[in-house]
Amino acid sequence: xxxxxxxxxxxxxxxxxxxxxxxxxxxxxxxxxxxxxxxxxxxxxxxxxxxxxxxxxxxxxxxxxxxxxxxxxxxxxxxxxxxxxxxxxxxxxxxxxxxxxxxxxxxxxxxxxxxxxxxxxxxxxxxxxxxxxxxxxxxxxxxxxxxxxxxxxxxxxxxxxxxxxxxxxxxxxxxxxxxxxxxxxxxxxxxxxxxxxxxxxxxxxxxxxxxxxxxxxxxxxxxxxxxxxxxxxxxxxxxxxxxxxxxxxxxxxxxxxxxxxxxxxxxxxxxxxxxx
Amino acid sequence: xxxxxxxxxxxxxxxxxxxxxxxxxxxxxxxxxxxxxxxxxxxxxxxxxxxxxxxxxxxxxxxxxxxxxxxxxxxxxxxxxxxxxxxxxxxxxxxxxxxxxxxxxxxxxxxxxxxxxxxxxxxxxxxxxxxxxxxxxxxxxxxxxxxxxxxxxxxxxxxxxxxxxxxxxxxxxxxxxxxxxxxxxxxxxxxxxxxxxxxxxxxxxxxxxxxxxxxxxxxxxxxxxxxxxxxxxxxxxxxxxxxxxxxxxxxxxxxxxxxxxxxxxxxxxxxxxxxxxxxxxxxxxxxxxxxxxxxxxxxxxxxxxxxxxx
Numbered sequence: 001x002x003x004x005x006x007x008x009x010x011x012x013x014x015x016x017x018x019x020x021x022x023x024x025x026x027x028x029x030x031x032x033x034x035x036x037x038x039x040x041x042x043x044x045x046x047x048x049x050x051x052x053x054x055x056x057x058x059x060x061x062x063x064x065x066x067x068x069x070x071x072x073x074x075x076x077x078x079x080x081x082x083x084x085x086x087x088x089x090x091x092x093x094x095x096x097x098x099x100x101x102x103x104x105x106x107x108x109x110x111x112x113x114x115x116x117x118x119x120x121x122x123x124x125x126x127x128x129x130x131x132x133x134x135x136x137x138x139x140x141x142x143x144x145x146x147x148x149x150x151x152x153x154x155x156x157x158x159x160x161x162x163x164x165x166x167x168x169x170x171x172x173x174x175x176x177x178x179x180x181x182x183x184x185x186x187x188x189x190x191x192x193x194x195x196x197x198x199x200x201x202x203x204x205x206x207x208x209x210x211x212x213x214x215x216x217x218x219x220x221x222x223x224x225x226x227x228x229x230x231x232x233x234x235x236x237x238x239x240x241x242x243x244x245x246x247x248x249x250x251x252x253x254x255x256x257x258x259x260x261x262x263x264x265x266x267x268x269x270x271x272x273x274x275x276x
Numbered sequence: 277x278x279x280x281x282x283x284x285x286x287x288x289x290x291x292x293x294x295x296x297x298x299x300x301x302x303x304x305x306x307x308x309x310x311x312x313x314x315x316x317x318x319x320x321x322x323x324x325x326x327x328x329x330x331x332x333x334x335x336x337x338x339x340x341x342x343x344x345x346x347x348x349x350x351x352x353x354x355x356x357x358x359x360x361x362x363x364x365x366x367x368x369x370x371x372x373x374x375x376x377x378x379x380x381x382x383x384x385x386x387x388x389x390x391x392x393x394x395x396x397x398x399x400x401x402x403x404x405x406x407x408x409x410x411x412x413x414x415x416x417x418x419x420x421x422x423x424x425x426x427x428x429x430x431x432x433x434x435x436x437x438x439x440x441x442x443x444x445x446x447x448x449x450x451x452x453x454x455x456x457x458x459x460x461x462x463x464x465x466x467x468x469x470x471x472x473x474x475x476x477x478x479x480x481x482x483x484x485x486x487x488x489x490x491x492x493x494x495x496x497x498x499x500x501x502x503x504x505x506x507x508x509x510x511x512x513x514x515x516x517x518x519x520x521x522x523x524x525x526x527x528x529x530x531x532x533x534x535x536x537x538x539x540x541x542x543x544x545x546x547x548x549x550x551x552x553x554x555x556x557x558x559x560x561x562x563x564x565x566x567x568x569x570x571x572x573x574x575x576x577x578x579x580x581x582x583x584x585x586x
Contacts, residue, residue, distance in 0.1 A: 060537055060538075063524060065524050066524050066527070066528055069524065069525060069528040070528050070531060070532070073528055073529070073531075073532035074531075074532055076532075077532050077533070084535070086535050087532065090531065090532075163537070
C-alpha cells in the first residue's frame with residue numbers, strides 16, 4: 001500500500017481540479033500526433049496508465065530518474081548558492097518520499113491534525129488578518145508572529161508551492177510544513193540569520209525526519225564562524241534536539257485557531273523547552 | 277501485482293519519453309491549431325508562449341546551452357561559420373540571433389581573414405617606397421573588418437538586451453547592429469544581404485514557410501541561406517539515448533540551473549516536433565532556394581541546411 005516515490009493518484013474528493021500546465025489560454029491536449037514521421041505516437045498510447053496529469057496546480061510529474069537527478073542537482077546547487085531557496089524546496093520534495101507519508105499519518109491519527117488535513121488552511125497574507133493580529137496582547141502567538149515577520153522582514157507568501165510531490169495530499173503536507181516554518185521561528189525564538197535557521201532546521205529534522213532538514217542541519221553550520229559554531233554546538237543544538245524529541249508533532253497544531261494563546265502556554269502544550 | 281505494474285511503469289518512464297505527453301481533451305479551437313511542444317494551441321497563443329519562454333531564459337541562456345550540450349554547441353556554431361566562409365565585405369543577417377553567438381563568430385572570422393589579407397598585401401609591398409607604404413596603412417587602419425557587417429535580428433527584447441551586454445563585455449563594437457524584428461516579417465528591404473543565418477531559431481518560428489519566404493526576399497541574388505537547427509536522429513540506439521537524455525536530464529538541468537523546468541521541457545518537446553532534414557529541405561526549396569542541401573552533425577542531432585537565391 002505504501003509505495004515509495006511512486007506515482008500514486010490522489011483520491012479526487014478534495015483535490016483541486018487538474019489544470020493545464022502553462023498559464024495562458026486554452027492549451028488543448030493533442031491526441032494524435034499530426035507529424036506522422038514521429039513514430040512515437042504509439043508509445044504515447046502505451047503511457048496511458050502512467051498518464052500525464054497534474055494532481056494539483058503547479059504539479060510537474062517526474063520519473064524516478066528525474067527525481068534522483070533533481071535531488072542530487074538541487075543539493076549541490078543549494079550548497080553552492082545558499083540564496084537558491086527554490087533548490088532547498090526541490091530537495092525537500094524529491095527526498096521526502098518516506099518522511100512525508102509518515103508525517104501525514106501522524107496528522108491523520110491526531111484529532112487536530114486530521115482537521116487540518118480536511119480543512120487545508122493556508123497561511124498567507126491574504127488569509128491572515130494582520131491588523132487584528134497586531135492588536136493582540138504581547139506574548140500571544142499572533143502578536144509575536146507578526147513581530148517576527150516585521151523584525152526579520154519576511155512574508156509568509158514567499159514559500160514555494162510544491163512541484164515534484166506526486167501525491168496531492170502529501171503536497172499539502174509539505175506546503176503546510178513550509179508555511180508553519182515561520183511559526184517555528186516564533187515558537188523557538190530564533191531569528192532568520194544563518195544561525196537561527198540552522199537551529200530551526202535541527203528542530204525540524206528531529207520532528208519531521210525530512211532528509212532535507214537533516215542535510216540542512218548537517219551542512220548549514222559550514223558557513224558559520226567559529227564563535228557561532230561553539231554556541232551552536234554547546235547550547236542551541238542540544239536544546240533543539242531535546243525540544244524536538246519531547247514535543248508532539250508540530251504539524252498537528254491548528255495555529256490559525258490559536259492566535260490568542262500565549263506563546264509560553266503553547267510551548268508548554270507542545271513540549272518545547274524554553275529557549276536558552 | 278500493483279508492485280509489478282508500478283515497476284513496468286517506472287521502466288517505461290526511464291526509457292521512454294516524457295511523463296509529459298498530454299492526453300486528449302476535445303475543446304473548441306479558436307484560430308488555426310498549432311503545436312507548442314506537445315500541446316496544441318492557437319497561433320497567437322504559441323507566439324505569446326514562446327516569447328515568454330525566451331524572456332525567462334534569456335539571462336541564463338548561454339549557461340544553459342553550455343550545460344545541456346556540454347559545450348558542444350560552440351563547435352556547431354564554429355562549423356556553421358566555417359561552412360559560410362565569409363570574406364571581408366560580407367553583409368550578414370543573423371535572425372533569431374539573440375545573444376549574438378553567430379554574430380561574434382562571424383566578426384572574429386572576418387577579422388582573421390582580413391588580417392591575413394593585409395599581411396599578404398604587406399608582403400607584396402616590400403619593394404614600395406616609404407610614402408606608398410604609409411598611404412596604404414592609412415586606408416587599411418580603420419578597416420579591420422573590411423566593411424563586413426552583421427545585423428542581429430531577434431523578436432525578443434530580453435535576448436537582444438543580453439546580446440548587447442555581451443557585446444560590450446567582450447569588446448565587439450564595429451560592424452554590429454541590433455534590430456528588433458520578426459522572422460516572419462523582416463523590417464528590411466528586398467535584396468539586401470549576402471548571407472542569412474538562423475541558428476536554433478527557426479524551430480521557434482510559428483510560420484516557418486513565411487520565415488523562409490522572408491529570407492528569400494531579403495537576400496541578394498547569389499545570396500546564401502544557412503540554417504543550423506536540431507534535427508532528426510535516425511540511428512535507433514542513439515535516438516533512444518538522445519531521447520533519454522533530452523527528456524530526463526535537460527528539464528532537470530533547467531530546474532537546477534535556471535530555476536525553470538517548463539521552458540526546457542518546451543525546448544525538448546519542440547525539437548521532437550520540428551520537421552526532419554528532408555522535409556525542411558523541401559520547405560526551403562518551396563521558398564525558391566536552389567542547390568539546397570543539408571549536413572548532419574553528430575548523427576543528426578543537429579543539421580545545417582544551406583540554399584542559394586539564384
